[in-house]
Amino acid sequence: MPAAHLLIGPLLRRVVDTRATIWVETAAPAVVTVRTAGGATGTAPTFSAYDHHYALVVVEGLTPDSETTYEVLVDDEIVWPVPSSGFPPSVIRTRAADDRDQPVSLIFGSCRETTQHATTRKLPPDALDAYARRLMADPESNPLPDLLVLLGDQVYADVTSPTVRRLLRRRRRRPKGAPADQVVSFDEYTKLYLESWRDPEIRWLLSTVPSVMIFDDHEIIDDWNTSAAWRAEVREQPWWQERIGSGLASYWVYQHLGNLSPDEIVADPVFAKVAAAEDATGVLREFGHRVDQESDLAHDTERWRAVQYQWSYALDLGRTRLVMLDNRCSRVLESNSRAMLPPGEWAWFLDQAHGVYDHLVVGASLPWLLPQGIHHIEAWNEKLADSRRQWVARGAEKLRRALDLEHWAAFRRSFEALAETFARIGTGTPRQSGARIGAGPAYAPPASISVLSGDVHHSYVARARFADPAVVTPVHQLTCSPIHNQVPAGIRPLMRLGWSPGPAGATRALARSAGVRRPGVRWRKLAGPYFGNAVATLTHQGRGADVVIEGTTKDGHLRPVMRRRLSGGGEPTAP
Helix, strand or coil: CCCCCEEEEEEEEEEECCEEEEEEEECCCCEEEEEECCCCEEEEECEEECCEEEEEEEEECCCCCCEEEEEEEECCEEEECCCCCCCCCCEEECCCCCCCCCCEEEEEECCECCHHHHHHHCCCCCHHHHHHHHHHHCCCCCCCCCEEEECCCCCCCCCCCHHHHHHHHHCCCCCCCCCCCCCCCHHHHHHHHHHHHCCHHHHHHHHHCCEEECCCHHHCCCCCCCCHHHHHHHCCCCCHHHHHHHHHHHHHHHHHHHHCCHHHHHHCHHHHHHHHCCCCHHHHHHHHHHHHHHHHHCCCHHHHHHHCCCCCEEEEECCEEEEEECCCCCCECCCCCCECCCHHHHHHHHHHHCCCCCEEEEEECCCCCCCHHHHHHHHHHHHHHCCCCHHHHHHHHHHHHHCCCCCHHHCHHHHHHHHHHHHHHHHCCCCEECCEECCCCCCCCCCEEEEEECCCCCEEEEEEEECCCCCCCCEEEEECCCCECCCCHHHHHHHHHCCCHHHHHHHHHHHHHCCCCCCCEEEEEEEEEECCCEEEEEEEECCEEEEEEEEECCCCCEEEEEEEEEECCCCCCCC
16 A cells, blocks of 8 residues: 555545546645546645645546546555445536536435444434445436535534544543543544545545535534633633634535635635645644634624635535525624624625525525424523523523524524525515615525525424515425434424424413514424434426435435425425
8 A cells, every 4th residue: 555545535525617626635745636537637736734634636627517437546546446345436427518407406414423323322324324325226216416415513523432532542642621532633633534434335425426514513512602601611621722723624624625616725815825835734723723713703894804714605506506604603692692694704695695596505504493492492592691680691591501502593683684585585675785775686586495404403394484475485494414313312202392383382472571572484394303314305407496305214225204395386295
């Protein structure tokens, strides 16, 4: 085996027109080449940080509307495909040059612990493993999707496997007070990705299906940025500075960098510094710490814009626009002004959300529409947390953390702002700019608006209802979680009750007693909840939109558990 052999990858990330990006980690510095059967190639030297070595190769010259196999060379030696794997060849599939009439297929889900957790926790089969096996077994009946959308908790820094815990026990130098069973350093984070992404089926799937990702709390720590009080307390821990800096730096390397298109990679200021450095450890260490500090300025638009690094991003596939939102790192946490996104990033989102397309898809790790009973509890708790009576605010803060009351409902301003944005888009009203409405161009209402989310360890489909009858675009919450995890059996009845009119009415009365106004949008569950491991497929064809959520069987296969027509006419079909 060559010194610079392949450790992780290849990961096929973005395919844009006739270009594709492929990410790898190697065991030593090297030059990485990707070569397709159709003659398209790309080459890049690795960059190094924390004694680890990575490359993001841009493959140029792909043929539109084609599918071609590829191989990866490290210092001119072929390292992928692995001859003994028995898996089909990895491929790059491009869309037509004019793909406006071409269907779009998005696979999505969240919350995937490694398969090693199953050895001690007896988790149900991994849904992404099952999906990969189905693609490999019958490619004719199961065409490749356009994109795999991973909505958070791709790795668990605070819930580690037995293998990682054994590694941590052998570490001699760790920050004072560091949790014994949680990763803290950059090198420890790399072991999470090595363990998760070298799963054979997952490795093949990531090598042949383009993917984009966004983080959630467990990539850093449970309750990450729940509140200002939480931030103040965790920053007192002697190990926290290394944990947050390493977590954000490793997320940038392993996940975020591949979210960018080839042109965005060139324009990224962090990538420019990393690529130019002989050893980028200092660059990434400073970056990780700085990004965490930037969130303290989130309420100050001008200062935040001057220093911010934006994790949210957007892309188009045919007539579908996907906007992925950071629900965690850049939150505004000050009482009475909480927001999921700071003002500057919210303005960016409005720019991306308005345009010429048939379908708008918003990816958010946390569901916008929760079971109504849970929504009202979170809104009630936020109101009490803002109380001038300190004992009330302290009690609400404890409850917020204990019950994870920190979804969109607990950031009411953002919840209502998102509803208002969807209503404007759904009526064709010009976008809002600052305090004025109608400052931008008006666009025709799209055929569908879908919010893709995970986090809550159960899957469901819900539809929003707006008071304004002029909102003609159907708006749905599509939640698919977990891919490989489980919710405690004792909590499941409470989640089911959250959708029931009685409990929802009671918690609404509780919220009203605290002075919480009725939400500006109403919603009802169309399908679910389903509590097993699952993946979902959102398909757009013309003005039609359909979603199917598939759960795993005991023998590791997939079966439909929900199937809904979202737009395009016709009645929903049963699973």
